[in-house]
Amino acid sequence: MSACTVALVLLLDASASILPPEWQLQTQGHAAAFEDIAVHRAIARGEGVAVTALSFSDNTREMVAWRILRDQADAAIFAAALREAPRGFPAGTNLGGALLVAMDRLDAAPCAAEQQVIDLATDGEANAQRAREARARAEERGVRINAIGVGSPRAGAWLREHAVTSGGFAMEAPDWPSFAVAIRRKVTLELAGSP
Template identity: 35%
Template sequence: MEPVDLALVLAVDASSSVDFDEFGLMMGGYAAAFRDAEVQAAMVSGTAGAVSVTLMLWSNIGAQAVGVPWLRVAGAADAGALSAAVEACPRLVPAGATALGEAMAAGFALLGAYRGAFTRGVMDVSGDGAWNQGRSPGPVRDIGVAAGFVVNGLAVLNEEPDLLAHYVEEVIGGPGSFAMPTADYASFAEAIRRKLLREIGGAMVA
């Protein structure tokens, strides 16, 4: 596989706190972001002129599934294909607990197994609940950061108003890492667009 500037794992909460409509708003938000002209321009602005993206759904211990396999995006046509794949992604994991640490371990495994060269490896965690099953996310995060990866987070605050603090303390890590809040799923699409712009741009974007 040709080199990319960024290998990005989208780790998306599909636990029981995310209902059918909310899941649709998340997938629609990601799809809309990849159709956005500014996001598309950012994806091809690096030295390699491309990024690779995969989307993973997660809930319980052992419930992580790749909904969109790695797709290299080097132009608008690729971004359109990614958007379509995200929109068509079924809810592949059962609703259940929030095994956030297990999900992060699975995301790091995807980055570690990536078959190609990348400048940055990033996991983008989005969800509306704190860890409540399986391994604690903090130590998992530390292992991934030690391996050279970065974790960013988007905390949806509709159910747990203090979730952003949990993401800051237990989830994000690595150079330039950040966590962003969004009030609810109705505002998810704009929040993820802004997050992706910052994520893809790396340290160059405030």
Template identity: 30%
Template sequence: MARLVGLIALLFLALPAAAQERKEVDLALVLAIDISGSIDPDEARLQRQGYVEAFSDPVIVKAILGGNHGRIAVAYFEWSDSWVQKLLIDWTLLDSEAAIAAFSQRLADAPISIARRTSISGAIRYAIPMYSRSPYEAERKVLDISGDGSNNDGGLVTDIRHDALKERIVINGLPIMNGRPNPFGFPAEDDLDRYYLHCVTGGPRSFVEVARSFEDFPRAIRKKLLQEVADIGPLNDFDIGELGKSRDGVQLAQSAGGRRAVKADDDYTRFVRPEYELGCDVGERRSRDFWQRRFGVTPD
């Protein structure tokens, strides 16, 4: 009998991780970072440093460890062209201060790279299967996309967004509005915040947090991560300073905070903003017009 029990135990250990019981986490968070050609190396470093500092912030650490399960899972990749995505850190369990510090250090040590086009749709398409192969069982699935331009490569962003929402993935956005032309002379997109709101984000309590410059990015990503990890409504600076303290009887770290519960059968595709007045293909049209006007060619 003892030999039989031992054999069963060995067979169980030999099973793939997906076949064994998956550890539950409060959140499965994918961070998708724009490294298209409109971003120079200094700006890319500012972006990366923003995430490094955010995961080193004691308030965010407290929020990560303050949920029902006391842990979240995070993955981090960079994206540009439709088929150019670079996975820097695959699914990583953040369940202690040491684990969070190690994740932050891995981000700090990873090399900086820059590519060419801007394909938000490619980033979403790449992210969708990441959740199904995650070794963790998540209460919430969130895709966090940051970038400094609208989609101009690959499929239409709203089509791919629909696919993600069907998988119950919430998409939040962090547009970087630096108010200057990119290195190729392409003008700044003054409506990028509205584009992200109407064309990129979706799902229950999805939101946009705007960085007004690359220098503003660390502040914006800290605030955005705090909202995502704690799963609370829009925050102001007072809320950030008070996170973890009791206010009106509510613990803000991982608190429901009076928000409407999301039902198990909710259709996430319903949680999108009205159609953008300029059209969600505005990035593609602007890109074609720019290259045709500037060089007499259209990009492939």
């Protein structure tokens, strides 16, 4: 198995609180991050990165399968696939379950990663106990969970308290229209291997 710098699982909130226009902004924001020159530079600095995307509500489903990105062309192909990926059925917010699925996906990464990262985006709170249990498992495995909370001023604080690992970070975006700028910065930090 080849080596890579980072194995990254994108977790997108597809719960019922996410309206269709907001879902579009969320997916387009993620896709645009992989079309950004700063992200391309972060990818090119290392041995490549492995990325997959999942959506979650009550259940978690695959949006884009694992791909290894080594250059701008690879990133563009991933971005295009993400723009076209299906949402899945909007329901509740099983954040803890989604984090566990994401860790299982990391076991199937197509390269031996120096770092394993889960990138969580959500607009709300979930079952705190399940989120903390998933975080504890991630910390045992050396998986970093980073998060971005959208909308509620409390979202970032809740994520720091219940979901983000000790080596991770949380960011906030005041609304979905501003999400694209925040997620671009977040993905750049993650692919550069920054805490």
